[in-house]
Amino acid sequence: MDTIINYVDNMFASLPKSTEMRQLRDELLANMEEKYHELKLAGKTDNEAIGIVISEFGNIDEIIEEFGISQEDDVATQTFLTEREVEDYLQVSKKSGQWIGIGAVLCIFGSAMFVLLLGLFEKGVMNGLTVETGMYIGVILLLLCVAVAVGLFIYAGMQLDKYKYISVKGNFELSIDLKSKIKTMKDAYQPTFTLFMIVGVVLIILSPAVLLTMIFFNEHLANFGVFIMLTLVSVAVYFFVYFGNMYGAYDKLLKGNAQRTKEKNEDRVIGAVASIVWPLAVIVFLISGFIYGLWYLNWIVFPITGLLFAMFSGAYSSLIRKEE
Template identity: 25%
Template sequence: MKIIKEYLDSLFLTVPITPETKKAKEDLLAIMEDHYHELIAEGKSEHEAIGAVISEFGSIDEILAELELEQEEEYESYDDVESVTLDEAFDFWAVTRRFAFELSLGILLLALSMASIMFIGFSEIFAFLGLFGFAILVAVGIGFIISGSMKYVREKRKLDDRPLARDVHKEAFFQLENYDKSFRMGLSLGIGLCVLSIPTLFFFASIVYSAELGVSTFFATGGVGAFLIIYTSIVRNGFKKMTNGQYFVSDEDHPGPRATKHSYGAAAPLMITMRKFYWPLVFLFYLFWSNLTGWESSWIIFVVAGIFYSLVSETFKRHK
């Protein structure tokens, strides 16, 4: 049901906020939810029902035409930039999957390297194999992390601050819903393994009387759990990026000029200026104040600055 609401929110991104459009959006949500429940009653699965509801409703232009409402003009012209196409979206999702796998595998190998080094205390041959395995696993693991990250960053830069085509929005919601079951299973299993690694440690240390084996098993089990959590979360976030807003945002903390203007309207120049100078100025003030009054409690400056920044951001943000 959350997917349906998010999809409807994405359709109304460029619709002016009026009592009529709010009422139309609420009515459409009620109709879509009713249709969803009808399909569930007919024996459709949750995924099939959501997919059918989304596919049976037309584009926002058709919906607004039927409701005799108008879509507001874009905040800026797209003449200087092309929208992200469906092919580019699929390419991005493929790169995201590779990045998720390489990053997760790299972290798993680092965890296994810690597991292998625990064997150095058993015998000389185990010590050699443990150190050799540690060195190899660390090198390969870091290699995977760096390689995957560089490819992923390059792909995000290609799409950054570009408007998302409507068919991309729609396909992203389909992909997000389709992956939801895999995400829940992977996340649950990953958390379960991470939790299981703790009693496993105590079991080998207390029952088998082998602390080394306990720590080794702890890292191995936790590493597999971390692999599942990180992999499924990154893949899901790749789909989610194509459903959040009208523009592709590479870095959520530093959206581009177009995405910022879409979110903040006339206040966009203020927010862009704040992102450039606010935190450096806060840091300089922190150094000045700490030297003046002492370092014991001056860290509170960052807490207050963070709260103030969030308040300013929310105050000027355009809420659809």
């Protein structure tokens, strides 16, 4: 009897999973079961009974035709990508990677500027202006940077929106030629990607070392140390975003429709976390500075965020891959 159930389920596998189809399947199966038992009672062997029942099932195309099921829904939207489309998509991914990267850099760099200005004013380099004035100038600069960054995030998101069918839905097919071409491009890109990921991680790990060295030699240079450190962190973050994004674009093209359900969540989650985490870091930086007066300490928010963010994206991606 299992053979018959399997057969019917296979026949129905390509049909929509609607209530109508489920009822029809159950009904057909009930008939076939009854037929099978009667054949057995009439003295047929198990194999004979199964053979007769299956041979009298008919053709599933009749059901498809009669019930007006269009199976084309899935297929029709899955178009073959042209070479032009692939190139455009890669181009836009590259650009949007730049914009998002620059946005993240601005968030960090703005804070670095702020710390630097504070240092300059404290030293009295800007003669005639008080530290307080310097602080306001710094904050205005920082807020400007964040505003531009948010603008860039939104702009990049809108650019990528056009390619949702590639990046999110995966509703496309690739010709074998194009696929192997993209594979070659990805393989060529792999060393660059790996190199910059390593450089980024090294930069983040080394950045506090620069600061500590400067403080060790001259305590008054702390502010400049922080500035340099944050600059290094921002460079690293740019590498993560830009090269990661580019590599991801190749990956998405090659993976296509298969195994995409989790992948699209991954993109969304990491993207969403990035656009929340960096402005949030700025907010924490400002609040701890203005309200609690922790200017000498709170810049640590940025390297920590950078590290946590890198750890999060790395761990999240590999966890998801493992689940597959």
